[in-house]
């Protein structure tokens with residue numbers, strides 16, 4: 001069995017970032033990245049629907065260590081994929097990736113202070129085992145096997161094509177066709193204006209509205225700074241500018257929800273004019289930031305509505321019909337193509353099974369430590385982003401913290417770091433979003449606590465101070481080392497159980 005100091009699971013934005021930080025901050029550690037698919041990029045390689053783009057700016061979705069140099073702040077999927085791939089090749093990270101390695105089961109043995117990582121390799125799913133001292137899961141948060149696709153009555157009767165954005169057929173020809181996009185999340189608001197360029201008409205069909213905010217695709221200040229300052233300095237200034245503005249706006253939305261709501265709705269009214277029914281189609285029932293806001297670059301969605309190429313219908317689906325969709329209101333929407341932009345299916349840890357010392361771990365019963373490790377699960381960290389800011393902001397900090405933790409363990413001769421739960425800490429749901437995809441997954445996600453270090457603050461500035469400068473030995477993390485023994489004395493737990 002091949003052994004590594006660290007195994008990273010996933011070669012997406014987080015996995016490549018994790019490898020970079022490991023190389024830079026814990027040089028000499030051996031590592032491998034096990035990636036289930038055949039490509040780098042994760043999300044940015046998987047999703048291929050028309051117009052695929054980020055919905056946060058690349059100055060904060062980009063890595064802290066690699067300036068985003070393109071003119072567009074809201075970037076298209078291929079540019080983001082290129083950026084991630086470039087990071088991998090520039091730093092020799094690509095040589096550490098083992099593609100077609102789907103991790104199925106990870107088993108920790110305290111006696112050996114190591115993980116046994118079982119993977120299915122290639123199309124034949126050959127079982128291959130590795131061992132490592134530390135496991136860093138960068139496997140994202142949703143299923144790569146299936147999207148969330150509720151069954152609609154009469155679906156089989158529909159004569160046209162039904163497409164889920166996660167599995168976009170590259171040969172889908174929608175030119176001159178009538179398209180209905182079900183949903184009003186980030187994917188729907190991306191798809192609608194893009195498809196409207198060629199389709200006969202695109203209807204966005206939503207059960208209830210979402211906050212939609214337009215921002216310039218290009219950040220003029222960032223581009224000016226890049227032209228006039230060294231790239232790294234310009235990037236750092238722009239990144240902080242976006243971080244601070246994002247935090248200010250989020251806090252304002254929390255403190256004065258009605259004021260922020262009015263402001264957001266007024267922006268939509270200004271876009272669509274006095275005759276448009278903004279109340280029905282763009283006024284959500286929840287407060288801003290109870291769910292993620294939907295960003296549209298350069299008002300593209302509003303423009304396609306203004307020009308009549310797209311429209312919004314707020315109604316409930318009764319059933320699919322041969323010609324389209326019958327609605328509860330009695331109306332029928334005609335369609336040649338129906339796109340079910342109904343969302344993602346959230347999963348835990350890339351659907352891996354976890355066991356510690358022979359006992360299966362139910363991750364839903366564990367408590368998240370600093371938003372990255374799990375109570376009573378040793379030597380394992382996960383990269384997760386923020387719900388109210390760009391993903392990479394938190395991942396960069398998580399990677400820094402993991403490198404600090406590994407150095408601390410080396411310095412003191414520890415082999416095992418386990419966050420130990422304090423029974424007095426009350427539990428809370430891991431995420432406080434009211435979005436459907438979050439609510440559907442609360443039963444499988446870990447819990448958070450109501451106090452430090454178990455509470456998730458979703459606050460970059462606070463996390464930066466805690467994770468970069470806070471004590472690693474904080475009284476909650478238990479550090480141990482197994483008694484010394486000969487290399488062949490015991491086999492790893494998972495194998496011994498065979």
Ligand SMILES: Cc1cc2nc3c(=O)[nH]c(=O)nc-3n(C[C@H](O)[C@H](O)[C@H](O)COP(=O)(O)OP(=O)(O)OC[C@H]3O[C@@H](n4cnc5c(N)ncnc54)[C@H](O)[C@@H]3O)c2cc1C
Pocket residue numbers: 009010011012013014015034035036037040041042043044047053054055056057061101102103104138139140141142144186187349350351352383385389390391392
């Ligand atoms: C359409 C879309 C747009 C988004 N836009 C934004 C945005 O603008 N801003 C933002 O902050 N966030 C956005 N997100 C969230 C986005 O997923 C993150 O920003 C980020 O790309 C996640 O990177 P990741 O590497 O953590 O996970 P992923 O991109 O999901 O990559 C995970 C990798 O792990 C691999 N993997 C998973 N399980 C296993 C396993 N068991 N064994 C081996 N390999 C495994 C996968 O194959 C994949 O390559 C978006 C998400 C989607 C779906």
